[in-house]
Amino acid sequence: MNSFNIPPNVAVSDTGFVFLPTTGETFTLNEIGKEIFKQLQQGKGYDEIVDSILSFYDIDKNSFERDFNDFVMQLKNYSLVVEL
Amino acid sequence: MDTKKRYERPVITKHYSGFMNKIGTSSFSKPKKDIDGVAVTDLVEKFGSPLFVISEKKIRQNQRNAVRIFKTRYPKVQFAWSYKTNYLNAVCSVFHQENSWAEVVSEFEYDKARKLGIKGENIIFNGPDKSRNALLKAIKEKAKIHIDHFDELYEIIELCDTEKLKAKVAIRINMDVGVYPKWDRFGFNYENGESWQAIKRIITNKDLELIGLHTHIGTYMMSTEAYRLAASKLAGLARSIKEQFDIVLEYIDLGGGFASHNTLLGQYLPAEEVIPSIEQFADAISSGLFELNFKNDELPLLILETGRALIDDAGFLISSVLANKRLSDGKKALIIDAGVNILFTGFWYKHKITPAQDCGLHTEESAIFGPLCMNIDVVRESITLPLLKKGDKLIIEYVGAYDMTQWMQFITLRPNVVMIMEDGSVELIRKSETLDYISEMELLPLKLSLK
Amino acid sequence: MNIAVTGLNATDNPGPGIPVIRSIKAHPDFNGNIIGLIYDSLEPGIYMEEMANKCYLIPYPSSGLDMLLERISAIHEKEKIDLIIPTLDSELYGFAKIKDRLSELGIKTFLPTIQQLNIRAKDNLFDFCTSHEIKVPKNILLTSSNDIYKIPKDFKYPVVVKGIFYDAYIANNFDEIKTAFHKMSAKWGYPIIVQEFIKGNEFNVVALGDGTGETIGAVPMKKLYITDKGKGWAGITIDDPNLLNLSKKIISKTKWKSGMELEYIKSEETNEYYLLEINPRFPAWVYLAPNAGQNLPYALVQLAMGETIKPFEQYDVGTIFVRAAWDLITNLKAFEKIAIQGEI
Structure with missing residues (x-):
């Protein structure tokens, strides 16, 4: 699977508050969104992320793949991720 | 395994000034997991989805409440159930058990009421379309015919003459009560004297007996003052009839039209904030009737044809999420299995839509589309809901009025309708349609047959 | 005493919340806390020093009354609210409808009735005025x-x-x-x-009715400067007994309960006052009133608490307000708190 690049200067707080300094925009992530986003920041790819989410949360692989792709699309929409 | 955390789809929400209104960590709306104590999951398992659910208890409460409110303000009150609002037999029968008459606007509805055992004299026959055959039947069965136009009046006169019959009639009157749009297409106009002319024409005919006056000033009325005006104008007419012809009318019928708690599209504030209560409508009507100035034993019966306000909140539509979609502009869309084919009122209401299962705290703005392969099938342009996944259930509330009569068999079949009875049992009151049922009325010319 | 106030949107189309709070706080007898009820994390009042002690997001009135009430009860549990003063037009129907339920919680209000709100609704004002011989366009x-x-x-x-x-x-x-x-x-x-459209000058009156027909106070103002959005950016208290008497007549005929703003236009042709609007809450320039000698917001607090008060009889003519734009500085932490937790 692809890996993703999050702009280096994006700040995420523990409450899920996201600040994009280049544009001044702010966002809120829900808990799983925050979890995934932090892992993306650490440079993890889909395979690593799916393993960690599936081990902690009650969800099957197919459903998660679908939600993950939708989430990445949302992030792209806000210029919070660049797909490599 | 069972120690795993509850999963919720990952989402990110952008903050827009003026649209940042996530209320801390409290959930946006509490899920509605049951209707009258019956679990939504059980209902769907047994009767499928989508599913219309009607609460017997709520209907009876609404009707008893309305009767009590009006009877404490005016001594003689009779409700007549407006068939077109919801004419499922079970629904009509609950109203009839609560002593409501039938108010019908077509021969089909008239026959339906008769078949349910309603006597002709307890049927109010309204509407612009009454066939000769229907009129004849109604006259013979002593129904209360509300004449809509002069052509109908002359037809009744002629019918009574040739068939040697006597008819009990009232007239429908339209008037200016400061409400827009004016409903001047039904009945005889008050201001231009047409109604007085009709009244005189009836009184001078030996076969006709004028027993009442009727008006119905509009639908989804939010002004009580309009009802006070309407009641006082009818009362004034009734007084003139008594003074000039010494006829004491049996009744005054103020029709229906009270707004329900559904919010209209384009209405900024929610309906529950702006619409008057039944008490306020009743206050307005009873104060309008003071104009009568009759002795107590001569007071006419007040008839009300309230429909929407008595049934809307007794109806629920359970629907399932078919798919989650993201539109080209990044906006979220939800596809559910109930479309405008069965939710006709979606064209003018912002229905209250509530998830039927526990959901996370996060919410998302999304559009709701129905299942039809038609661009018009939009249940809601935009609504804030918790994150839902395929198979989740939603309850669309306040769908008791008009949805189960104006629905259409289009693209797909109409679903089951159940009634939750007062004792908590669930009765199927209309079976979901089948291909055979729909095809039954069709005829295929032999030469077109492929078999 | 804990008073909750809405309308902290002191923007270029300002809500009256901040001037109401300033007026209450300006009264020497006031001793208590102000709780700001807000709809958006960027309402400037949140970030003003010494205005609200605490701010909470509440749901928009259009999202339903049960939700609003639920949220207010949750805030009430923490803050023990004694009185709520809603200051925005779009809220008033909602608050008027839940006032009994608020009172069951022990929260007082001092609001116009639904009937009074209906009279002033722009579509009914014409009939009200013509039946009481008040000029209206x-x-x-x-x-x-x-x-x-x-x-x-x-x-x-x-x-x-x-x-x-x-x-x-x-x-x-x-x-x-x-x-x-x-x-x-x-x-x-x-x-x-x-x-x-009646050609002439606009005049405004801020007033307080006690609900029996009595006018507790009324201060008339002529706008000195009007923005391109039609908002008064400066104004001066004036002396015109006709304008005051007309305002008292309206309060007496409606038995107005609560603060209000009456908007008039004085016809150039006839020199008569035409009533344009009854706004069912204090205007954003209400802080002019205490400074001219009539602290109407504080008088509303007293009425709401059940005190009997004597009507104000005079005010200083020639008191001027000039509205100013003023940049407040805050940081991302404060913004995050309100955006994520809904309170600050």
């Missing part, structure tokens, strides 16, 4: 786009096209009416009011 109510064609021929241009709650446009011809109508119906829904 001719108007017509439009409830659909077809109704545009029903505007009577005797309406002289220009006309004012108004929404039921907010916004007004001046239209100089039929096409401009259509444009304004569509803009407004898309935003606020129906009905839309088209009203004759």
Whole structure:
């Protein structure tokens, strides 16, 4: 699977508050969104992320793949991720 | 395994000034997991989805409440159930058990009421379309015919003459009560004297007996003052009839039209904030009737044809999420299995839509589309809901009025309708349609047959 | 005493919350906390020093009353609210409808009744005025786009096209009416009011009625500077017994309960006052009143708490307010708190 690049200067707080300094925009992530986003920041790819989410949360692989792709699309929409 | 955390789809929400209104960590709306104590999951398992659910208890409460409110303000009150609002037999029968008459606007509805055992004299026959055959039947069965136009009046006169019959009639009157749009297409106009002319024409005919006056000033009325005006104008007419012809009318019928708690599209504030209560409508009507100035034993019966306000909140539509979609502009869309084919009122209401299962705290703005392969099938342009996944259930509330009569068999079949009875049992009151049922009325010319 | 106030949106179309808070706090007898109830994390009042001790997000009135009540009860558990003063037009129906339920929680209000709100609704004002011989511009109510064609021929241009709650446009011809109508119906829904334009000067009165017909106080003001959005940016208290008597008559006929703003126009032709609007809450310039000698917001607090108070009899003529734009500085932490937790 692809890996993703999050702009280096994006700040995420523990409450899920996201600040994009280049544009001044702010966002809120829900808990799983925050979890995934932090892992993306650490440079993890889909395979690593799916393993960690599936081990902690009650969800099957197919459903998660679908939600993950939708989430990445949302992030792209806000210029919070660049797909490599 | 069972120690795993509850999963919720990952989402990110952008903050827009003026649209940042996530209320801390409290959930946006509490899920509605049951209707009258019956679990939504059980209902769907047994009767499928989508599913219309009607609460017997709520209907009876609404009707008893309305009767009590009006009877404490005016001594003689009779409700007549407006068939077109919801004419499922079970629904009509609950109203009839609560002593409501039938108010019908077509021969089909008239026959339906008769078949349910309603006597002709307890049927109010309204509407612009009454066939000769229907009129004849109604006259013979002593129904209360509300004449809509002069052509109908002359037809009744002629019918009574040739068939040697006597008819009990009232007239429908339209008037200016400061409400827009004016409903001047039904009945005889008050201001231009047409109604007085009709009244005189009836009184001078030996076969006709004028027993009442009727008006119905509009639908989804939010002004009580309009009802006070309407009641006082009818009362004034009734007084003139008594003074000039010494006829004491049996009744005054103020029709229906009270707004329900559904919010209209384009209405900024929610309906529950702006619409008057039944008490306020009743206050307005009873104060309008003071104009009568009759002795107590001569007071006419007040008839009300309230429909929407008595049934809307007794109806629920359970629907399932078919798919989650993201539109080209990044906006979220939800596809559910109930479309405008069965939710006709979606064209003018912002229905209250509530998830039927526990959901996370996060919410998302999304559009709701129905299942039809038609661009018009939009249940809601935009609504804030918790994150839902395929198979989740939603309850669309306040769908008791008009949805189960104006629905259409289009693209797909109409679903089951159940009634939750007062004792908590669930009765199927209309079976979901089948291909055979729909095809039954069709005829295929032999030469077109492929078999 | 803990008083919750809404309308902290001290923006270029300001809500009256901040001036109401300033007035209450300016009274020497006031000893208590102010709780700001907000709809958006960028309402400037949140970030003003010494205004609200605490701020909480509450749901928009359009999202339903049960939710609003639920949220207020949750805040009440923490803050023990004694009194809520809603200050925005769009909230008042909602608060008027839940006032009994608030009172069961021990929260007082001092609000106009639904009937009073209905009288002042732009579509009923005309009938109210004509039946009490108060001058009012001719108007017509439009409830659909077809109704545009029903505007009577005797309406002289220009006309004012108004929404039921907010916004007004001046239209100089039929096409401009259509444009304004569509803009407004898309935003606020129906009905839309088209009203004759009376040429003359605008005058405003801030007042407080006690609910029995008595006027507790009234201060008239002439706008000195009006922004391109039609908002008064500076104003001066004036002395005109006719204007005061007319305002007292309106309060007496409506038995007005709560703060209010009366908007008039004085016709250049006849020198008579025409009533344009009754706003069912204090205006954003209400802070002028305590400074002219009538602390009407604090008097409302006293009335709400059940105290009997003597009506104000005078005020200083020539007191001026000048509104200022003033940048507040805050940081991301404060913003994050309000955006994520809904309170600060």
